Amino acid sequence: MSIDVRTAAPGPRPNPERPAPGAPVKLPGTGGQQQTGWSIGDRIGLAAAWFCGISLCVAAVAIVGFMAWKGVQYLHLEMLTSSPEASLDQSTSGGFLDPLVGTLILTLIGVGIAIPVGVGIAVWLTEYGRPAGLARLVESGVEIVAGTPSIVLAIFGLLVFQQSFMGVFSFTAEGGAVFGRSFLTAGSMMALIALPLVIGATREALHSIPRHVREASYALGKDKASTIRRVLLPSARSGIATGATLGMGRICGDTAIVVVLLGASMQTTPEEGFGGLLRGTGSTLTSYVYNNSPSGEGNAPEKAYAAAFVLLMIVLLLNFAVGLIGKRNKPQWN
Amino acid sequence: MELKEEQTQNGSAPGAEVPPLRQIVVESETVPIRVGDYAGPPDPEYGREPWQLNAGLDSDPIWVEERMRTEALSIAYGGKVAVSAVDLEVNSGEVLALIGPSGCGKTTLLRSLNRLVELTPAARRTGRIILDNQDVDTFDVTRLRSRVGMLFQQPNPFPMSIFDNVAYGLRERGSKKPRRKQLEPIVVDALERAGLWDEVSSNLNHPALALSGGQQQRLCIARSLAVSPEVLLLDEPCSALDPISTGIIEETIVELRNEVAIVIVTHNLQQAARIADRVAFMYLGDMVEYGPAGQVFGAPREARTQEYVGGGFG
Amino acid sequence: MEAASLNNVEVQAPDLDIDRTDRRVELLLGALASTILLLIAGMILFVLIKALPSFTHNGLAWFGAGGSVDDQLMDIFNSPADPADYVYHLRAWPLLYATVLITGVAVVISVVFSVLSAIFIVEFAPDRLRRIIEPVVKLLAAVPSVIYGLIGILVVVPFVAHHLISEDRKESVAYVIQLDGTSILVGIFILTVMICPIMIAIIVDALRSVPDKWVEGAAALGVNRWRAMRTVSLRAIRPAIVAALVLATARALGEAIMLSMVAGSVGFAPNPMDGFTFFLEPARPLASTIVDNAEGLSVVPFGQTMYAFAAILLISSAFLSFAGWAARKSFSRYTLGAR
Numbered sequence: 002m003s004i005d006v007r008t009a010a011p012g013p014r015p016n017p018e019r020p021a022p023g024a025p026v027k028l029p030g031t032g033g034q035q036q037t038g039w040s041i042g043d044r045i046g047l048a049a050a051w052f053c054g055i056s057l058c059v060a061a062v063a064i065v066g067f068m069a070w071k072g073v074q075y076l077h078l079e080m081l082t083s084s085p086e087a088s089l090d091q092s093t094s095g096g097f098l099d100p101l102v103g104t105l106i107l108t109l110i111g112v113g114i115a116i117p118v119g120v121g122i123a124v125w126l127t128e129y130g131r132p133a134g135l136a137r138l139v140e141s142g143v144e145i146v147a148g149t150p151s152i153v154l155a156i157f158g159l160l161v162f163q164q165s166f167m168g169v170f171s172f173t174a175e176g177g178a179v180f181g182r183s184f185l186t187a188g189s190m191m192a193l194i195a196l197p198l199v200i201g202a203t204r205e206a207l208h209s210i211p212r213h214v215r216e217a218s219y220a221l222g223k224d225k226a227s228t229i230r231r232v233l234l235p236s237a238r239s240g241i242a243t244g245a246t247l248g249m250g251r252i253c254g255d256t257a258i259v260v261v262l263l264g265a266s267m268q269t270t271p272e273e274g275f276g277g278l279l280r281g282t283g284s285t286l287t288s289y290v291y292n293n294s295p296s297g298e299g300n301a302p303e304k305a306y307a308a309a310f311v312l313l314m315i316v317l318l319l320n321f322a323v324g325l326i327g328k329r330n331k332p333q334w335n
Numbered sequence: 336m337e338l339k340e341e342q343t344q345n346g347s348a349p350g351a352e353v354p355p356l357r358q359i360v361v362e363s364e365t366v367p368i369r370v371g372d373y374a375g376p377p378d379p380e381y382g383r384e385p386w387q388l389n390a391g392l393d394s395d396p397i398w399v400e401e402r403m404r405t406e407a408l409s410i411a412y413g414g415k416v417a418v419s420a421v422d423l424e425v426n427s428g429e430v431l432a433l434i435g436p437s438g439c440g441k442t443t444l445l446r447s448l449n450r451l452v453e454l455t456p457a458a459r460r461t462g463r464i465i466l467d468n469q470d471v472d473t474f475d476v477t478r479l480r481s482r483v484g485m486l487f488q489q490p491n492p493f494p495m496s497i498f499d500n501v502a503y504g505l506r507e508r509g510s511k512k513p514r515r516k517q518l519e520p521i522v523v524d525a526l527e528r529a530g531l532w533d534e535v536s537s538n539l540n541h542p543a544l545a546l547s548g549g550q551q552q553r554l555c556i557a558r559s560l561a562v563s564p565e566v567l568l569l570d571e572p573c574s575a576l577d578p579i580s581t582g583i584i585e586e587t588i589v590e591l592r593n594e595v596a597i598v599i600v601t602h603n604l605q606q607a608a609r610i611a612d613r614v615a616f617m618y619l620g621d622m623v624e625y626g627p628a629g630q631v632f633g634a635p636r637e638a639r640t641q642e643y644v645g646g647g648f649g
Numbered sequence: 650m651e652a653a654s655l656n657n658v659e660v661q662a663p664d665l666d667i668d669r670t671d672r673r674v675e676l677l678l679g680a681l682a683s684t685i686l687l688l689i690a691g692m693i694l695f696v697l698i699k700a701l702p703s704f705t706h707n708g709l710a711w712f713g714a715g716g717s718v719d720d721q722l723m724d725i726f727n728s729p730a731d732p733a734d735y736v737y738h739l740r741a742w743p744l745l746y747a748t749v750l751i752t753g754v755a756v757v758i759s760v761v762f763s764v765l766s767a768i769f770i771v772e773f774a775p776d777r778l779r780r781i782i783e784p785v786v787k788l789l790a791a792v793p794s795v796i797y798g799l800i801g802i803l804v805v806v807p808f809v810a811h812h813l814i815s816e817d818r819k820e821s822v823a824y825v826i827q828l829d830g831t832s833i834l835v836g837i838f839i840l841t842v843m844i845c846p847i848m849i850a851i852i853v854d855a856l857r858s859v860p861d862k863w864v865e866g867a868a869a870l871g872v873n874r875w876r877a878m879r880t881v882s883l884r885a886i887r888p889a890i891v892a893a894l895v896l897a898t899a900r901a902l903g904e905a906i907m908l909s910m911v912a913g914s915v916g917f918a919p920n921p922m923d924g925f926t927f928f929l930e931p932a933r934p935l936a937s938t939i940v941d942n943a944e945g946l947s948v949v950p951f952g953q954t955m956y957a958f959a960a961i962l963l964i965s966s967a968f969l970s971f972a973g974w975a976a977r978k979s980f981s982r983y984t985l986g987a988r
């Protein structure tokens with residue numbers, strides 16, 4: 002074996018104290034050489050990850066499959082078109098048209114309030130944000146609302162809307178006591194649930210608009226207000242839509258506010274006078290499921306499963322919408 | 336290991352200008368052989384002088400031994416062949432520069448040498464890669480990667496402190512975690528070799544991402560060196576850096592050559608000429624030319640090489 | 650010289666009209682934000698004020714144990730009409746204990762499970778499986794809690810009642826509590842199932858956003874995939890894990906309906922000394938207590954007691970978001986916003 006080198010014999014390796022390249026690094030004190038490959042701990046971790054992942058898949062398939070099976074089994078079309086009846090027998094207790102409509106009304110009221118308010122706050126936070134102290138306070142306030150349990154929002158809503166000057170929003174009894182429970186009162190609390198989601202998504206959308214877009218608008222002589230209206234808000238449209246859709250999902254799924262603020266009747270019960278429907282009470286799919294479960298009064302599991310399946314379909318649809326909006330949004334600034 | 340010196344008048348060629356060569360016979364099982372392929376007699380076919388290796392011209396004699404070799408290495412992404420049937424040798428004691436136009440498969444070839452290309456799901460490889468006479472497929476991929484270090488085009492220090500970055504490879508490769516005290520000398524040594532020690536010695540606990548681009552790249556060199564690789568793969572390490580940082584890194588590379596076999600991908604032909612001992616020119620996935628730097632730049636055998644390097648060397 | 654010439658440049662007078670509309674918009678939006686801020690502050694204040702009587706009457710003993718909390722609540726509900734005779738006596742320990750126990754155990758299990766599952770999905774799952782499981786997890790994260798409650802009460806509770814609760818076990822604790830399947834075990838289980846998808850969805854997104862170059866850098870050093878995941882990716886996304894943790898804990902803390910359905914809805918403090926039976930004993934956290942008793946809110950002292958529960962929840966969740974904020978801040982020291 003030979004090495005050809007032009008000049009004299011090679012000297013010693015440059016730094017004799019350093020291990021030859023490729024030799025395992027000797028760590029003083031450990032006595033051993035540095036291993037590679039998979040240690041026992043790594044193998045355990047890997048096995049745990051596989052175990053959790055597979056359990057997740059099994060659980061997910063079980064839940065979705067179970068609900069789909071129950072839905073197919075118990076859901077009949079006429080349930081979607083008939084009102085709930087007070088009956089202990091599941092075959093005569095009617096359908097859940099009213100809860101379905103109730104869910105719809107509540108969602109519309111909720112996002113109807115949350116979108117303008119949320120977008121306004123998001124625009125103020127990202128485009129103005131002065132004074133900085135106030136902006137930070139608003140931010141933390143929104144964060145607190147996002148973390149507040151909906152049951153707390155619910156009984157706070159009751160506290161507010163039972164004040165006598167809030168009488169217009171719900172039903173007022175003979176003695177002047179304000180009932181405080183109606184689609185309007187529940188809907189405005191629902192708006193609080195959706196608000197942080199709308200604000201978050203809108204802010205993110207506004208942040209992702211490159212500066213040159215704003216500057217181009219200013220260069221055309223537009224002021225800030227019309228830049229916001231003409232340029233920024235249209236660009237942030239899909240962000241707003243994402244936030245609103247996420248908010249709708251939360252509103253559809255909330256039970257605590259409905260139970261506390263929408264009254265106990267399963268049927269929609271409008272009040273008299275202007276906007277009676279909105280000032281009246283009713284139910285939603287969530288409260289219908291709750292009431293028909295063994296925990297509620299109805300104890301009609303078949304109806305509960307069927308309604309839960311419809312609810313699941315609504316959530317699935319909203320999820321799908323979020324994905325679609327997100328996908329369409331992506332290539333915008335590339 | 337025993338060295339025998341033999342004064343040889345290398346070959347019988349009529350080369351009076353041929354510098355006298357001394358053949359060193361190494362009698363050892365473990366040290367692979369390497370015959371300085373073009374430092375030999377003038378090639379009758381081309382009738383040119385043998386091109387000397389840069390190495391050793393003005394520095395101490397160094398070891399030149401083969402570390403890695405590819406045999407008919409091909410890599411395809413899906414149906415697209417990025418590297419086709421490449422034979423390449425990587426020697427320790429040398430800097431090998433991979434040059435070629437964009438998209439010719441340099442990065443792909445480099446990433447296959449430490450099997451990092453396997454992280455790309457679409458990539459398929461055929462052919463053999465040999466490290467110290469052993470097929471790399473026969474041993475654990477983590478072992479391979481700890482022997483063949485890599486530096487990326489964009490500096491990629493981890494979001495940790497400077498010290499933790501350099502110590503990372505040592506800490507995360509075994510079951511028992513060495514203590515900081517034990518790691519310190521190795522980390523300091525690695526930082527010194529990467530030429531970064533003077534700049535960071537006082538703030539080893541600072542976030543690595545707060546360093547400048549050039550410092551980050553040298554930190555990445557130190558991170559690779561800390562695990563004592565035999566081969567270091569550098570993928571356009573200076574493309575994101577300013578001339579001064581580039582100069583520092585080039586110096587570092589030239590110094591490291593004594594200890595580690597270095598393969599560097601570069602678009603900068605001047606840079607390749609400055610630091611490389613051997614050059615491989617690739618074109619559309621083919622290895623067009625492979626030889627000592629002086630030869631490839633000064634007297635390329637292939638027309639395509641001539642065309643490519645011609646611009647840079649008038 | 651430069652400065653002087655700069656000073657002499659005539660600044661064009663701004664268009665006052667434009668300036669005024671701009672100012673109006675800013676004021677309008679600012680007023681909107683302030684209104685919401687006031688509303689939030691008002692909520693906190695209102696709830697705290699309403700809660701005060703219950704706390705002042707009981708002092709620190711409010712948080713302690715003593716007697717049956719359900720009986721005490723009944724007494725408060727049946728208070729005489731005269732404000733002077735309102736009953737406030739309450740020892741809320743069983744409810745607090747149930748809240749902390751159920752939330753804590755579920756969150757701890759969920760964090761571990763979610764992190765491991767997210768790693769599996771991002772790094773180890775086969776491509777086909779990954780494409781299916783990811784949207785399903787997103788769907789499960791959005792499933793209303795009442796559906797989980799329904800599955801719990803109709804499937805899991807009967808299973809526990811039939812297979813885990815023997816007659817002997819029932820008798821062993823019959824003198825204090827009745828075992829019917831609704832239990833903290835089912836509560837914790839369903840709560841875990843409910844919050845895991847939420848955390849997994851967040852952690853998967855965060856893992857996806859870890860730059861490839863970090864993972865490749867670790868791999869190029871000869872570190873195996875698991876280690877690279879654990880020491881680089883997981884480390885880098887610690888702020889996101891904290892965010893997921895905070896969100897999931899807030900959900901668990903505030904979960905009312907589902908837990909009232911499956912956890913027994915009894916103001917009972919399960920006894921860890923009972924061995925495995927401990928897990929089969931029922932309990933009722935604060936949020937469920939409020940929703941179960943929503944009808945009684947108009948009874949003044951009872952309502953005030955409920956607002957006291959709400960105040961505890963409100964303060965805990967505010968504290969939670971603050972702790973999360975602090976943790977995120979300390980974790981991003983080395984990241985420098987580099988993602």
Ligand SMILES: Nc1ncnc2c1ncn2[C@@H]1O[C@H](COP(=O)(O)OP(=O)(O)OP(=O)(O)O)[C@@H](O)[C@H]1O
Nearest residue numbers: 412415417436437438439440441442443444455457
């Ligand atoms: N992940 C991948 N998937 C599919 N094709 C790829 C992938 N990476 C590289 N390629 C293709 O392989 C070929 C070689 O790419 P490679 O990155 O190795 O080129 P390169 O010589 O490093 O170019 P450059 O000098 O621009 O860095 C290119 O044609 C490229 O399109």
Ligand SMILES: [Mg+2]
Nearest residue numbers: 441442443570
């Ligand atoms: Mg490249």
